[in-house]
Amino acid sequence: MTVVNEWAFIGVFMAVAWLLPAAPLVISWIFRPRRPNAIKMATYECGVETVGDTWVQFKVQYYLNGLVFLVFDVELVFLFPWAIAYSQLDFFAFGAGLLFIFLLTDALIYAWKKNALEWQ
Amino acid sequence: MEAQCINILETLAPCLVRGGMDPGLAQFLSIAAGVLIVSAIPLVSVIIFIWIERKIAARVQDRLGPNRVGPFGILQNLADAVKLIIKEDITPAGADRLIYNAAPIIAMLSVILIWGVVPFTPVHIGADLDIGVVYVVAIGSVGTLAIMMAGWSSNNKYALLGAFRVVAALVSYEVPMIVALLVPLMLAGTMSMQGIVEAQQGMWFVVAAPIAAVIFYISNLAETGRAPFDLIEAESELVAGYNIEYSGMKFGLFMASEFLHSFTVNLLFAIIFLGGWSGPFVHQLPILGVVYLAIKSLIPYLFTIVLRSTVPRVRIDQMMAFNWKFLVPVSIINVLLVAFVLKIIQELGLSPSPENVHDFAANVPQAVILLATNLLMGLVTLNVLRNAGRRERIADQARALRTAEQRDSAIVPSAS
Numbered sequence: 001m002t003v004v005n006e007w008a009f010i011g012v013f014m015a016v017a018w019l020l021p022a023a024p025l026v027i028s029w030i031f032r033p034r035r036p037n038a039i040k041m042a043t044y045e046c047g048v049e050t051v052g053d054t055w056v057q058f059k060v061q062y063y064l065n066g067l068v069f070l071v072f073d074v075e076l077v078f079l080f081p082w083a084i085a086y087s088q089l090d091f092f093a094f095g096a097g098l099l100f101i102f103l104l105t106d107a108l109i110y111a112w113k114k115n116a117l118e119w120q
Numbered sequence: 121m122e123a124q125c126i127n128i129l130e131t132l133a134p135c136l137v138r139g140g141m142d143p144g145l146a147q148f149l150s151i152a153a154g155v156l157i158v159s160a161i162p163l164v165s166v167i168i169f170i171w172i173e174r175k176i177a178a179r180v181q182d183r184l185g186p187n188r189v190g191p192f193g194i195l196q197n198l199a200d201a202v203k204l205i206i207k208e209d210i211t212p213a214g215a216d217r218l219i220y221n222a223a224p225i226i227a228m229l230s231v232i233l234i235w236g237v238v239p240f241t242p243v244h245i246g247a248d249l250d251i252g253v254v255y256v257v258a259i260g261s262v263g264t265l266a267i268m269m270a271g272w273s274s275n276n277k278y279a280l281l282g283a284f285r286v287v288a289a290l291v292s293y294e295v296p297m298i299v300a301l302l303v304p305l306m307l308a309g310t311m312s313m314q315g316i317v318e319a320q321q322g323m324w325f326v327v328a329a330p331i332a333a334v335i336f337y338i339s340n341l342a343e344t345g346r347a348p349f350d351l352i353e354a355e356s357e358l359v360a361g362y363n364i365e366y367s368g369m370k371f372g373l374f375m376a377s378e379f380l381h382s383f384t385v386n387l388l389f390a391i392i393f394l395g396g397w398s399g400p401f402v403h404q405l406p407i408l409g410v411v412y413l414a415i416k417s418l419i420p421y422l423f424t425i426v427l428r429s430t431v432p433r434v435r436i437d438q439m440m441a442f443n444w445k446f447l448v449p450v451s452i453i454n455v456l457l458v459a460f461v462l463k464i465i466q467e468l469g470l471s472p473s474p475e476n477v478h479d480f481a482a483n484v485p486q487a488v489i490l491l492a493t494n495l496l497m498g499l500v501t502l503n504v505l506r507n508a509g510r511r512e513r514i515a516d517q518a519r520a521l522r523t524a525e526q527r528d529s530a531i532v533p534s535a536s
Contacts (some may be wrong), residue, residue, distance in 0.1 A: 009247040021228035028205040028369035082306040117444040119437035
C-alpha cells in the first residue's frame, strides 16, 4: 500500500470507529424502557441530597501536575526523531541529544526541589 | 494473475478492477473491507477477554466464576450485554447531555483505533504508518479525555473527583511510558509497527532492554487503571469514580473499553518487546503470526489479571511519588545509559549490520552487552532503593521514640 492509502485507511477507520460503539447505544435506545421521574433523575451522591454547585474551582495541585506533564511531554516529542536516526548519528548529534536529556533531568530536579511533585 | 484472487485480503482491489470496476471505487472498497475486519476483531475478542478475566479472578479468590450460561460460562458476557441493552437509561437532571452521551463512545473509539496499526502477521496490518508508535501514544491518551468528559458532564461530585484523579495520574504515567519507548525505537531505528517487529527477527527487545520493558509494563498498568493503580474508580472512596452516573449500555461501553484497553496495551507490549508475530515458519504461513501474537500478548495479560486480583490499592500520593520520584528518573537514566552503551557498541562494530539483522548469532554480542548494562543498572537501583528505605525507617523509628519520650515526660509530672 502507498502512503496515501495508509492514511486513507486511518481516515475510514476513524469514521467507522464512531459507528461501532454507537451501534449498541442505538439498539439499546430502541429496546429500553422510558419511565423517568424527578427522583430517578436526581444526581446520585449516596442518597444524600446534593449540596452546592459541582463545577467548582479545583485544587491547584492538579494544575501543577498538568504543567509538569506538559513540559515533559513536549520535550519528549523532540527526542523521537533523535532516537529513530540514532544509528546514523555522528558524535556531535549524539552529544546534543544527551544534552537535551540532561536539560530534561534538570527540569525534573528543579520541580522536585520546589516540592511540585509532593502530593498534599 | 488468477492465483492472486484466492487471497482476497491483499488483492481485493486488483480483483475488482479486473471484474470491470472503477479503480478508485475498488480501492475504497478494499480499504473499507480492511477497516471492517480490523475493527471487528477487538469488538468480538473483548467478550473473550472479559470472560478470561472473570474466570481467573474467580479462581484466585477461590470462587467458580461464571459457569451457568454456555459451556464454562463463556456466553455469560453476551447475556450481560443483552441485559445492559434492555436496561433503562438514566441521564441525571443537571448533566451536560451532549458530552455525557459522547463520552462512552469516545472511550471505546480510543481503544479500537489503536488496533488499526497492529501488525497481525507479516502481511496483515491495517495501516503500516511511518509514525505508528506516536499514533498509538496519541490515540491512547484520547481515552483520558473521554474519562474527563464523563466526570465533568455528569454533574456529580464523586464523578468529578474521580475524573480529576484520572487526569493527574494517567497523564503523569504517560511520561515514563514514552521515555521507556525511546529505547526500543533506538534499537529498531523506525517508528513503524511492522518495522519494529521486523527488527526483532533476530533477537527480542526484551532481552536487550529489560528495564525499559518493565517500566513500559508498569506505566501501562497505571494507564489502563489496573490494580494496584486502580484508584480512578476506588469503590471505597469514590463510590464508582467517573462512571457513577452511567447506566445501561453506556456503562457497558466504559466497562468494555476498559477491559479491551487492558488487553490492547499488553498486545503493544508483545509487539514492541516480545517480537510480535515473529516465530518459526511464520514467513511460509503468515496466519501463524496471529497465533504467536495472541500467545505472546496473553502471557503479560494473564500476569496483569493475577496482579489485579492479588495486590491492594495504593494511595494517590504514593502513586504520584512512585511515578515522579522513581519511574521517571529511572527511565531517563536508562535511556542515557542505553544510548551511551549502544553508541560504544556501534563504534566497536559489534552491532548487527542491516544485512544480518535477522540472524540470531549476529545479534548476540549487542544484546548480551545491553543486558549486562541493564542488570547492573537494576542492581544499583535496587540498592539505592533499599538504602533510602532503610534511612526512612530509621527516621520513622527515631520520630516514634521521640514522641513516646515526650508523652512519658508529660505524664509523669501530672501523675505525681
